[in-house]
Amino acid sequence: MPSMVSWRLRGGAQRVRYRYVHQPNWGKIPVKAPPFAYVRATSLDQVFDLKAQHGDDARILAGGQSLMAMLNLRLDAPELLIDINGLDALKGIDEDGDAVVIGGLTRHVELERSALVATHLPLIAEAMPNIAHPAIRNRGTIGGSIALADPAAELPACVVALDAEIKLVSGAGERTVKAREFFHGLYDTARNDDELVAAVRVPKSPVSRRYFFSEITPRRGDFASAGLAATVEIDGDTMSDLTLVFFGLAGRPILAARTGDAASGAALTGDIDQIIGQVHAVLDEELETQADLHSSAKMKSHLARVLTKRALTQFAAGRS
Amino acid sequence: MDETTVISCTVNGEAVEEIVPARLNLVDFLREKLDLTGSHVGCEHGVCGACTVRLDGVIVRGCLTLAAQVNGATIETIEGVTATGEVADLQEAFLARNAAQCGFCTPGMVMSAAELLTVNPDAGRAEIRDFLSGNYCRCTGYQAIIDAVETTLAGRKNGGSTT
Amino acid sequence: MTAPDNNEGGLSVLDRPNSYIGRTVPRPNAKRLIAGRGTFVDDIKLPRMLHLAFLRSPYAHAKIEGIDSDEAKSMPGVIGVFTGKDLIDHCTSWQGVLTHLAGLKSAPQSALAVEKASWQGEAVVAVVATSRALAEDAIEHIIVDFKDLPVVLDMETALDPATPVIHPELGDNLTWTREVVGGDVEAAFSNATHIVEETFRFSRHTGVTLEPRGLVADFDPVERKMTVYHSGQAPHMMQAIFAKHVDLPEADVRVICKDIGGSFGIKVHTYGDEMATVAIAKILGRPVKFIADRVESFTADIHSRDHKVTARMAVDAEGKILGYELDDLTGVGPYSMYPRTSAIEANQVISLSGGQYDFENYRAKATVVYQNKAMMCQYRAVGHPIATAVSEGMADLAAAATGLDPLEFRRRNLVADDAYPKTSAAGAPMDDLSHHACLDKMVTMMDYDAVRADRTAARAQGKIRGIGFASFIEVGSPSPLFYGTGGARISAQDGATLRLEPQGTVTVSIGVTEQGQGTEAIIAQIAATAVGVAIENVRVKTGDTDNSPYGGGTWGSRGAGIGGEATLQAGKVLRQNILHVAGAVLQTGPDTLDILDGAVVDKQGGAERITLADLGAQVHFRTGELPNDLQPEFVATQHYRVKGQPFVLTNGIQASYLDIDPETGGVTLLKHWVVEDCGTVINPQLVDEQIRGGVVQGIGGVLFEECLYDEDGNFISATMADYLVPMAAEMPDIEIAHVETPTSTSELGAKGAGEAGTGGAPAAIMNAVNDALAPHKARVTTHPITPERVLRALGVI
The missing domain is CATH 3.30.365.10 (Aldehyde oxidase/xanthine dehydrogenase, molybdopterin binding domain)
Incomplete structure (x- = not known):
C-alpha cells in the first residue's frame, strides 16, 4: 500500500518477524481470523459504552484495510470488533470557515474525487492517487489511516504538512490535537485507546501557496521507500515558510523544521543548485532514517535529498 | 458476546439471509456459504486482488471485508456481472486476446477492469496499467490484459457497448 | 514446415487443407475461466470433507523435544491431531536422489518433521478439523518444545570445517558436485588476447502461483481407493508417489487435476504437507482438504x-x-x-x-x-x-x-x-x-x-x-535420459487417444496437462488437423489418471513437443481407420478418400461422400450394414517420446x-x-x-x-x-x-x-x-x- 494494508503488511511482517525470533509459535501463523464478536454500532455512545466495557479487548473497525489483514494473520486477537461504518456523524467533507473538515470515516476515494479537496487542499488531492490501489481506496478511511499511523502512509504526512487538527472523541468528551503533535512514533500516537478519530480539520490552503507531493516506491502502490509532502509560500522570487514532511523514512512522519527554516528567505533567482546544496546540508543533520526490508537507512537519507531537490526545483520552476 | 451474526444482503440480484461467524470474511462467505467460487483467494492479506468483488457498486478486497459488514448491502461477483451481460464485451476481449491463462486472477481482474471502464473511460495504456496495478497475474505478463481493456474502452466509445 | 509425411504424397500433414496449425484460435476452456466458472481445487467440496492446517517450524533448525497437543484435540471441530511420529507408519519416507547424478546424496525426508525441523516453515504437526478456521484455532493450543540448533545459511561457508553439518549421517553439507570439461581450457586462456572475469549473484526466487498449492484427498476405505484432486502438473507422477508412500496399488490411486491456477514448476514436486494430507485421508477414511495459505506458500513451496x-x-x-x-x-x-x-x-x-x-x-x-x-x-x-x-x-x-x-x-x-x-x-x-x-x-x-x-x-x-x-x-x-534413467517414476513419454464419436466429433484423451498455457487448445488444433474435423468438434480431456493415457504431464516445455506429436500420430492413425471403414462403406479404395471438415471426401476433386456423423451413426448403430469382415476401430492411441x-x-x-x-x-x-x-x-x-x-x-x-x-x-x-x-x-x-x-x-x-x-x-x-x-x-x-x-x-x- 503504503497505508491501509501497509501497517499490517509492513507492521504485520514486522510482528511476524518478531514472533519468528522471540516466540516459538510463529509456525501457528494462520490465515483465518481468530474468533471474535462483532457489533454494528448505531451511535457513538454505543461505541463509547462498548469500549468502556471491553477496553483493549475491543477494536474499532473502520475501513478495515489494515485490521482485516492483521486479523487474517492472527497478529491480533480481539474479543470484539466494533464496526463504526454505519455512523453517519463521522462521514463527509465540509467547509467550515477557513478550514475543510473531513469526517474520520471519509473514504480515500471520496477525498480523491472531492471538488472541495481539489480546490482547497491541493496537496491532499495530489497525494490520494498514490495510496495503494483502487479497491483499497474505495474502502480505506482517513480516520483509520491517521489512527494507525503507518510510517509510510501518505495522509499522516499530509495533515502534518498542512498543520491540521485532529478531533478525537470518546465517552469522556472530545479534544483536539494538532497533527504536528499527534504522531509520536511507530504506530504510536496521541490517541488514547478509547478515542476515535472523529474528524480532521485542515486549514484551507491559500491560493498563493505551492505544493509538492511525491513518493518513491519499489512498485506502484507499494509502501514508500521515501516520500515528501511539501508546501511553500513564494513571494516574488523569495521562498518563505517552507514545510517539508517526510514519510517512509522512520517511525513517523518527520517535519524537517530546521531545514525548512534554513531555506526560508532564499531567493529562487540565483543558482538553484546552490540553494539545494544548502538545504541538503541542514537536512543531513536533521533527518534520521531507519532501514526497511528494501532500503537501507543510507538509501532512505539519499532519497530524502532527491525528493527535496525535486520539490525545490519544482517550486523554482513554478514561481511568479 | 455472540460470535455469529445475521446478515441480509443482495448478492447478484438475489436476496440472501444467512447466519455467519463474525470472523468470516466476505470472499469466504461468498465461496463457502453461497458456492460462488468465481471469486478466488490468493493471499488473504489484501495484496493480490484475486478476491475483488463489488460492494455497493464499487470494488473491494473480499478478504479485507467481513461478511458481517455487508448487512443491507448489494454484492456483485464475477458470476453476477457475467449473468447480466454487463461485462460481456470485456470478457469477449479477454477471450480474443488470450488475456487469461490459468484464469485464477481473471475474475478479480475483470471486476477491477469493469470499474475502470466506468470511472475512467478515457484511460490510456499507462492509466490502465496503473488502475490494474493492484491485481497480480503471474501468467500473462499483463500486456494481453491491457490490450483487452483498451479494446473494450475503444469499443464502448464507438457505441459498441451494451450497457 | 517441411517435415515429411509419407501418407500425404509429399504434402506435409501440417499443410492439409483446413489445417489449424499456425492459426490463432481461442482456447476452448478460456471462456469458462473468464466467466469465473473454473474448478480450482479449493472450489471442490465433498460430503464430510475435513480441513487440514499445519503447525510449521518457526525455527530454521530445531530439535523437536516434545509435542503437547492434548488441549488441541479437545477443541471444537477437531477430528485429529497428527505428529511426524504418528504418520511414520502411514507414509514412508523418501530420498531425493537419482542414480545417474553420481554422488548426489540426501537424507530421508518424512511427511512431517520427526526428530527435528530443518527449515522455517517445515510442517511439524497436522490438525484436522471441520473447518480451516477451527483447525487454526486448535493449532494455537499446541505446544511444541523446540530446541534451537545452529543454523547453516550461507552457501559460501556451508562446506567449511567449522560449519555444523545439517544431517550428520551424510558426513558433510555437500549435496552434489560435478565438473564438465571440454577441450583444453588452460591452453585457450594462455593464448588469449583478452581475458575477462566477473562474479554474478542470483537471489532466491519462488514461483508465487496465484492459486496456492492444494489438494483434496478422498479415501474410500471399503474399496480402498484413493482419489486425489490435486493442483498439480503431473498427475501420473503423483499417482505413483502417493501410491508408493501410503502403500496402495497405483491402480487404486486416481489423481485428478482440474483447473490449475498457475504452476511454473512449483507444482511438480513431493511436498510433505501434501503427503500428510493423503496419509491422513487414508487413516480417517474421509475427504481431507489442504490449501496452502500465502505465508505457507512462501515458506514451504520450492x-x-x-x-x-x-x-x-x-x-x-x-x-x-x-x-x-x-x-x-x-x-x-x-x-x-x-x-x-x-x-x-x-x-x-x-x-x-x-x-x-x-x-x-x-x-x-x-x-x-x-x-x-x-x-x-x-x-x-x-x-x-x-x-x-x-x-x-x-x-x-x-x-x-x-x-x-x-x-x-x-x-x-x-x-x-x-x-x-x-x-x-x-x-x-x-x-x-x-x-x-x-x-x-x-x-x-x-x-x-x-x-x-x-x-x-x-x-x-x-x-x-x-x-x-x-x-x-x-x-x-x-x-x-532426464529423470527416468535415474530411477524416478517420471514418464518422458506421453500418449494420446483419439476417438471418433457417433456424431462425428473427436474426443482426445492425453497425458499432458493444462495449467493455462493453452495445452488443450493446441492439442485440439493438432487433432482437428490430423483427422480433418472442425476444431469446434474436438473435445480434449486431460488431467485424470483414470481417463488419460499414461504420461508425464506438463513441465519442461513438453506439452506441444511431446503431447502434440502423440496427438498428431494418433490423429493420423484414426484418419486411416476412418478412411478404411469409409472405403468399405462407399465401396472405393481408402486411398482415394480424405477427410475434410468433418466429412469423407474424394481426394481428387473434394466431393463430399459421407459425413463423419453419418459414418459414425452407421458404425455405432447400424453395424449390421457393414461387411462381416470389417471391424471398425474408431479409437486410436499413439505414444511419443524424444529419442x-x-x-x-x-x-x-x-x-x-x-x-x-x-x-x-x-x-x-x-x-x-x-x-x-x-x-x-x-x-x-x-x-x-x-x-x-x-x-x-x-x-x-x-x-x-x-x-x-x-x-x-x-x-x-x-x-x-x-x-x-x-x-x-x-x-x-x-x-x-x-x-x-x-x-x-x-x-x-x-x-x-x-x-x-x-x-x-x-x-x-x-x-x-x-x-x-x-x-x-x-x-x-x-x-x-x-x-x-x-x-x-x-x-x-
Whole structure:
C-alpha cells in the first residue's frame, strides 16, 4: 500500500518477524481470523459504552484495510470488533470557515474525487492517487489511516504538512490535537485507546501557496521507500515558510523544521543548485532514517535529498 | 458476546439471509456459504486482488471485508456481472486476446477492469496499467490484459457497448 | 514446415487443407475461466470433507523435544491431531536422489518433521478439523518444545570445517558436485588476447502461483481407493508417489487435476504437507482438504535460483571466444527435493552455459550444498536464467574488451545456422537452431540503428539509457535420459487417444496437462488437423489418471513437443481407420478418400461422400450394414517420446531498452523484444503469450524478487507486500517475432515455448543496465538489480 494494508503488511511482517525470533509459535501463523464478536454500532455512545466495557479487548473497525489483514494473520486477537461504518456523524467533507473538515470515516476515494479537496487542499488531492490501489481506496478511511499511523502512509504526512487538527472523541468528551503533535512514533500516537478519530480539520490552503507531493516506491502502490509532502509560500522570487514532511523514512512522519527554516528567505533567482546544496546540508543533520526490508537507512537519507531537490526545483520552476 | 451474526444482503440480484461467524470474511462467505467460487483467494492479506468483488457498486478486497459488514448491502461477483451481460464485451476481449491463462486472477481482474471502464473511460495504456496495478497475474505478463481493456474502452466509445 | 509425411504424397500433414496449425484460435476452456466458472481445487467440496492446517517450524533448525497437543484435540471441530511420529507408519519416507547424478546424496525426508525441523516453515504437526478456521484455532493450543540448533545459511561457508553439518549421517553439507570439461581450457586462456572475469549473484526466487498449492484427498476405505484432486502438473507422477508412500496399488490411486491456477514448476514436486494430507485421508477414511495459505506458500513451496557464479572468458584479437570457464555454487535447502532432486538446476547451468557460442574449450564446475532455508527445485526455465545471464554478461564484457558492438561480437561467435547437428563444448547435442537468423530478425524488428541513435540522443540529454541483448538456448521436451534413467517414476513419454464419436466429433484423451498455457487448445488444433474435423468438434480431456493415457504431464516445455506429436500420430492413425471403414462403406479404395471438415471426401476433386456423423451413426448403430469382415476401430492411441538425445533445444534472442533514474536508481523498462525459434508454431497467439508471461517472470527475477532471510534463518519477505512480484504498472510492452526451424526429431516439428522468456529476460535486462551504466564506469551483476544496488554501483550512496 503504503497505508491501509501497509501497517499490517509492513507492521504485520514486522510482528511476524518478531514472533519468528522471540516466540516459538510463529509456525501457528494462520490465515483465518481468530474468533471474535462483532457489533454494528448505531451511535457513538454505543461505541463509547462498548469500549468502556471491553477496553483493549475491543477494536474499532473502520475501513478495515489494515485490521482485516492483521486479523487474517492472527497478529491480533480481539474479543470484539466494533464496526463504526454505519455512523453517519463521522462521514463527509465540509467547509467550515477557513478550514475543510473531513469526517474520520471519509473514504480515500471520496477525498480523491472531492471538488472541495481539489480546490482547497491541493496537496491532499495530489497525494490520494498514490495510496495503494483502487479497491483499497474505495474502502480505506482517513480516520483509520491517521489512527494507525503507518510510517509510510501518505495522509499522516499530509495533515502534518498542512498543520491540521485532529478531533478525537470518546465517552469522556472530545479534544483536539494538532497533527504536528499527534504522531509520536511507530504506530504510536496521541490517541488514547478509547478515542476515535472523529474528524480532521485542515486549514484551507491559500491560493498563493505551492505544493509538492511525491513518493518513491519499489512498485506502484507499494509502501514508500521515501516520500515528501511539501508546501511553500513564494513571494516574488523569495521562498518563505517552507514545510517539508517526510514519510517512509522512520517511525513517523518527520517535519524537517530546521531545514525548512534554513531555506526560508532564499531567493529562487540565483543558482538553484546552490540553494539545494544548502538545504541538503541542514537536512543531513536533521533527518534520521531507519532501514526497511528494501532500503537501507543510507538509501532512505539519499532519497530524502532527491525528493527535496525535486520539490525545490519544482517550486523554482513554478514561481511568479 | 455472540460470535455469529445475521446478515441480509443482495448478492447478484438475489436476496440472501444467512447466519455467519463474525470472523468470516466476505470472499469466504461468498465461496463457502453461497458456492460462488468465481471469486478466488490468493493471499488473504489484501495484496493480490484475486478476491475483488463489488460492494455497493464499487470494488473491494473480499478478504479485507467481513461478511458481517455487508448487512443491507448489494454484492456483485464475477458470476453476477457475467449473468447480466454487463461485462460481456470485456470478457469477449479477454477471450480474443488470450488475456487469461490459468484464469485464477481473471475474475478479480475483470471486476477491477469493469470499474475502470466506468470511472475512467478515457484511460490510456499507462492509466490502465496503473488502475490494474493492484491485481497480480503471474501468467500473462499483463500486456494481453491491457490490450483487452483498451479494446473494450475503444469499443464502448464507438457505441459498441451494451450497457 | 517441411517435415515429411509419407501418407500425404509429399504434402506435409501440417499443410492439409483446413489445417489449424499456425492459426490463432481461442482456447476452448478460456471462456469458462473468464466467466469465473473454473474448478480450482479449493472450489471442490465433498460430503464430510475435513480441513487440514499445519503447525510449521518457526525455527530454521530445531530439535523437536516434545509435542503437547492434548488441549488441541479437545477443541471444537477437531477430528485429529497428527505428529511426524504418528504418520511414520502411514507414509514412508523418501530420498531425493537419482542414480545417474553420481554422488548426489540426501537424507530421508518424512511427511512431517520427526526428530527435528530443518527449515522455517517445515510442517511439524497436522490438525484436522471441520473447518480451516477451527483447525487454526486448535493449532494455537499446541505446544511444541523446540530446541534451537545452529543454523547453516550461507552457501559460501556451508562446506567449511567449522560449519555444523545439517544431517550428520551424510558426513558433510555437500549435496552434489560435478565438473564438465571440454577441450583444453588452460591452453585457450594462455593464448588469449583478452581475458575477462566477473562474479554474478542470483537471489532466491519462488514461483508465487496465484492459486496456492492444494489438494483434496478422498479415501474410500471399503474399496480402498484413493482419489486425489490435486493442483498439480503431473498427475501420473503423483499417482505413483502417493501410491508408493501410503502403500496402495497405483491402480487404486486416481489423481485428478482440474483447473490449475498457475504452476511454473512449483507444482511438480513431493511436498510433505501434501503427503500428510493423503496419509491422513487414508487413516480417517474421509475427504481431507489442504490449501496452502500465502505465508505457507512462501515458506514451504520450492524456491529456486540462489547461485553465485564466477566466470572467465578468453577471446582472441578478433573477438572469437577461445575458452570459457565458470564455477557455480548454489544452496538448495536442507534436503534434495523428491523425486526430481535439487541438483538439476546447477547441472543445467554447467551443461548449457555458452551453448549458443562456437568454441571448444570449456570447464564448468557445479557445487550444490545444503542449508537451513526452504527447499529448492526446478522452477520455470530451470538454470537458464543463470546460464544465460552469466554467458551473455561475459559476452558483453568480452565484446567491450575487444572493442566490438555486442551484436557484432555475437555474430562472430554464435554457432552458424548450418553447423548442425553439433555437440557443444559442454557436450550437449544441438540441432535445428537458428541463432543468426534470429539475430538478423531482431536487428530488423527493433530497428537497432534507430534505437542506438535514440540512446545517443537520450544520453546527450543526461539520461542513463541502455540496450542489452541475450542470445540463448533453452531445453525443452526432456527425454527419458532426464529423470527416468535415474530411477524416478517420471514418464518422458506421453500418449494420446483419439476417438471418433457417433456424431462425428473427436474426443482426445492425453497425458499432458493444462495449467493455462493453452495445452488443450493446441492439442485440439493438432487433432482437428490430423483427422480433418472442425476444431469446434474436438473435445480434449486431460488431467485424470483414470481417463488419460499414461504420461508425464506438463513441465519442461513438453506439452506441444511431446503431447502434440502423440496427438498428431494418433490423429493420423484414426484418419486411416476412418478412411478404411469409409472405403468399405462407399465401396472405393481408402486411398482415394480424405477427410475434410468433418466429412469423407474424394481426394481428387473434394466431393463430399459421407459425413463423419453419418459414418459414425452407421458404425455405432447400424453395424449390421457393414461387411462381416470389417471391424471398425474408431479409437486410436499413439505414444511419443524424444529419442536418441536428452532434449530438444530451442533458441532465440531478447533485447531490452531501458532508462535508469540517476537519482533514485530505479529502472524503467522502455521496451522489450524477443525473437524465438520454437520450431513449428501451432498457435501464434498462445506462443506469444507464453513468451510474454515468461519474460515478465524473468523481469521479476532480475529487478524485483528476492526471498530474504535474516541471520537466524527467518524468511523475512514472506508476504506479498514484501516479496515483490511484477505488477502491471512497471511492465513494458513486449514485441515478439519468430523464426521457425522445426525439430527434425518429430513430424510436427514443434519445440517448447514456455520457458524461453524467463530464461533470457534477466540476461538482456542486466546487459541493458550495464550498457546504461558503462559511461559511468559502473556495473551491477547481482540480481535483483534493485535501485539501491544501482546507486551503490554508481557511487551515489
